[in-house]
Structures are given as structure tokens and as C-alpha cells.
Amino acid sequence: MMPGVGQWAGEAADRWIPREDALSLLGVKPQTLYAYVSRGRIAARSDPLDPRRSLYAAADVARLKGISGFEAIGQVLPFEPAVKGEAVVQSSVSFVADGRLYYRGRDASEWAQTATVEETARLLWGCGATNPFAGLGVRVDSVGGASHRARLFAALSRRAEEDLPSTGRDPDALRREAATVLNEVIDAVAGPGPRLFFHQRLARGWKVLERDSVHLRRALVLAADHDLNPAVLATRAAASGGASPAGAAMAGLVALSSSPVARNLKAATAYVAEARRDPVGAAQRHLTSDGAIPGFGSDSFRHGDPRADAMLALAELPGDLLAILREAEAAGGARAGFAAALAVLARRLDLPRDGALDVLLIGRLPGLMAHALDQITDGSPIRARLRYVGPRPGGEGADAGA
Structure with a gap:
């Protein structure tokens, strides 16, 4: 059961709530909620118990609802306690929610x-x-x-x-x-x-x-x-x-x-070329030697990258490229990710x-x-700072020749 407004006022500052509660409290449609997230007015994160679902910052929802006692609208709360190297960045460009990628609230695949x-x-x-x-x-x-x-x-x-x-x-x-x-x-x-x-x-x-x-x-x-x-x-x-x-x-x-994204794409490109030359057992060879098939699976989309599906759905792939995808998905148990889809499409188009x-x-x-x-x-600042952890001046470990 969704908490009442009074309970919200006491708990919202450090809570994350499911989509149904956010929609019910705000009285809006899902598209409006996604637009709030896209514009940085409501922070969102994946549900650690079910990555297919998203959770929303209760404090941000409370502010939009008009419940007093919280910080100014637009402040993005940290999803987790700060960790080494973490920076908090506000963005209205794109976001991922419920296994979909959105460009300013528009479903990117559509x-x-x-x-x-x-x-x-x-x-x-x-x-x-x-x-x-x-x-x-x-x-x-x-x-x-x-x-x-x-x-x-x-x-x-x-x-x-x-x-x-x-x-x-x-x-x-x-x-x-x-x-x-x-x-x-x-x-x-x-x-x-x-x-x-x-x-x-x-x-x-x-x-x-x-x-x-x-x-x-x-x-x-x-x-x-x-x-x-x-x-x-x-x-x-x-x-x-x-x-x-x-x-x-x-x-x-x-x-x-x-970046790892580029390296993964290069590896997926090499795998597709190898599998075309020697298709029998190519996926199993990679699983045996590397433990994974490059380009398949996704940390961001655990149940399948919608971009890969959108890229390949109408690509009219020839039989050999379809066989590469099917063998790799069957052998590794993971669907083609963006890298594999792009590597296959590049071969379909005969790109350099x-x-x-x-x-x-x-x-x-x-x-x-x-x-x-x-x-x-x-103009929102990037909330990051550098913490020095090296030798102290004149202390043990300092460079004596400096």
C-alpha cells in the first residue's frame, strides 16, 4: 500500500519508490513521469532487486507534489553513498527506464x-x-x-x-x-x-x-x-x-x-569476421578461451538491448549473418547487444x-x-572533487629528489 502524505513527509528524503507509487501520488501518466526524469526534475535508478524496473526519488516526487520540507527542485540526490571517483551530473539528454532508452522522453528505438x-x-x-x-x-x-x-x-x-x-x-x-x-x-x-x-x-x-x-x-x-x-x-x-x-x-x-565500449565493438567486429570465415564452433571457441562472446549481453539492459533489436529487426540479414547471431546467442545464453548488432550490420552493408x-x-x-x-x-555544476591520497610533504614516501 502506498504511504500517506504524512508518512511521506517523514520518510521521503532517503527513499526510492516504484513507478506505480510515483504515478499515483503525482496523478500523471507514465509519459509525464518519464519527461520529469528526462528534465532532471525526478531522479531515477534501477531497482537492485529487479533491474527491469525503475525506482524514483521520493524527495523529488514530494517536491513536485508540493509537500514541504525538502531541498530546492532540481537537486539530484545520490543513488548510493558516494564512492571513490564518483561524480554527480544532471542531464536532460537521455535516460534508461524499464529496459528502454529515451531521448528527451522519446523512446529511442521507436x-x-x-x-x-x-x-x-x-x-x-x-x-x-x-x-x-x-x-x-x-x-x-x-x-x-x-x-x-x-x-x-x-x-x-x-x-x-x-x-x-x-x-x-x-x-x-x-x-x-x-x-x-x-x-x-x-x-x-x-x-x-x-x-x-x-x-x-x-x-x-x-x-x-x-x-x-x-x-x-x-x-x-x-x-x-x-x-x-x-x-x-x-x-x-x-x-x-x-x-x-x-x-x-x-x-x-x-x-x-x-573506452570499453569501443574495445567491445572492435572485439565484436573481429568475432563476426572470424565466424564468417570459420563458422562451425566459433561461439564455443570464444566461450572456452575468453569465457564470453564479445558484443553479446548488456550490463545496462539485462533482458536485451532494445537498440540491437531495433537495428536488426528490418535489416534483412543474409543467412550467414543470421547464423552467427543465433549460434552465439544459443551458446552464450545472452542476446545480441548493441556492439554485436552494429558489427553484424556493418558487414551487412559492406562497410570498411x-x-x-x-x-x-x-x-x-x-x-x-x-x-x-x-x-x-x-549551468548545473558537476559535483566532483579530487581528494589527494599521496605522500605528505616531507613525510615518509615523499620523493626525496623532488
Whole structure:
């Protein structure tokens, strides 16, 4: 039974409640509750007893209900006692609830079925009716690089050096600047050409059939953002220091390119290539040698990554790729995660050898710039501190030669 208001006032400060109680007390629909979470007005966390369910901060619900005695609206309570290296970050970009990923309250898997990269950026950047991508042209002085990724980083770093610091600037101007950055990055990777949608320009650059570009579009949209990770933290830390959207996203992309997410995707890509060459027993060999099959299973989505399902549902996979997925899922007992799905799709589209990682990095850029813009415009501090634990001056263990 849901507690009464009086009991709430005494207990809410340190309690987490299930969705049903939050909805009942607030008198709203689930979509409204998810919107509150997306905007940072209600903190949410996974239920430790059932990861498929979410719990909501009772104090935040109480504030919205108008029960007095709590801190100001917008303060995000820590989910657990502080641990070494923990930072608390407020975000209105995306969140995970009940086994689904939401972009500003929109179910990302459903959104990806029809949305373009540009529309996804507008959603994540909070553009409303404004279209910062309107009228963008080709920059004459293109950047060089031996690979798609080298040109991606070259274009981004050039803008990071050129653009003004973000402190005190107009949010709409920053969104337009972010749009030009993304436009230049796409041209750097795909080469200049007709002003098509970003996924179509990339498809032309990678020689993907036009009818298959829809699969590339879906993958790019689904790669845009996913919960807090080192890339997001690096982006927001740079933005809080005044970096431009390009500079902040550059910090995040560097963190992402060498992160466990990227390493897992590389391993999944290698596994798919190996399984295509020698399909018989490939999954069992990996289980025997490594204890797991790369790209399968998910810490964030214990009952299946909805992004993987959305990416593969309409991909029209050939028989050999379907067999790789089925054998690995049967052998390891875990469904294909985002990495495995993207690795398989990259082979389905015949992308370059590292094409899956390129898709991840390019797709994540709108999300990283969304975090940069969110940090710049919201101004909420990143609650983190450095605690020195090294030798004391002149004490035992201090460097005598310093």
C-alpha cells in the first residue's frame, strides 16, 4: 500500500519508490513521469532487486507534489553513498527506464525507425521549431587524413581550435555552431557532394546502396547517446570549463574511442569476421578461451538491448549473418547487444573494416554535443572533487629528489 502524505513527509528524503507509487501520488501518466526524469526534475535508478524496473526519488516526487520540507527542485540526490571517483551530473539528454532508452522522453528505438540524424540532433539539442541545419553549405578548405577516422578527428579538432569559448554565448547561436560542426565532420568523412541528409551522404561515401541507407540512418540515430559514461563526463567537464561545442565533443570522442565500449565493438567486429570465415564452433571457441562472446549481453539492459533489436529487426540479414547471431546467442545464453548488432550490420552493408566504430563515433557526436549544450545552457555544476591520497610533504614516501 502506498504511504500517506504524512508518512511521506517523514520518510521521503532517503527513499526510492516504484513507478506505480510515483504515478499515483503525482496523478500523471507514465509519459509525464518519464519527461520529469528526462528534465532532471525526478531522479531515477534501477531497482537492485529487479533491474527491469525503475525506482524514483521520493524527495523529488514530494517536491513536485508540493509537500514541504525538502531541498530546492532540481537537486539530484545520490543513488548510493558516494564512492571513490564518483561524480554527480544532471542531464536532460537521455535516460534508461524499464529496459528502454529515451531521448528527451522519446523512446529511442521507436524514434529511430523514421528519424534522421539531423532530427535527432534537434531533439537532443532542444531546438524546438528552430532548424539550425537549414542552409548549410560545403566548406571549401577541406581537411586531410589517411582514414575516415583521421579526417573525422581532423575536422573536429580544427573547429575546436577555431571556435570561440562558449561562456556567455547565446544558446541558439551555439546550436547553429554545433550544426555547422556536424556538417563539416560529415563532409570530411564522406567527401563533399550534394546536400543530402547526413546518412545519405555517408552512404554515398561508403558506397552503400541507396536502398540500404535507411539501415545506416537507424544505426547512427541509435548510437547518439546512452547513459552516463566517461565520454559524457569528459564532454561535460570540458563544456563546464568554457569549451565550444566542438571542443567539448572532441574531449568526449577521444574518451569514447579508447573506452570499453569501443574495445567491445572492435572485439565484436573481429568475432563476426572470424565466424564468417570459420563458422562451425566459433561461439564455443570464444566461450572456452575468453569465457564470453564479445558484443553479446548488456550490463545496462539485462533482458536485451532494445537498440540491437531495433537495428536488426528490418535489416534483412543474409543467412550467414543470421547464423552467427543465433549460434552465439544459443551458446552464450545472452542476446545480441548493441556492439554485436552494429558489427553484424556493418558487414551487412559492406562497410570498411573499421566501419562499425566509425558509425559509433559519428553517431555519438550529436549526443556528445547535446551534453555540451546542456551543460553550457543549464549551468548545473558537476559535483566532483579530487581528494589527494599521496605522500605528505616531507613525510615518509615523499620523493626525496623532488
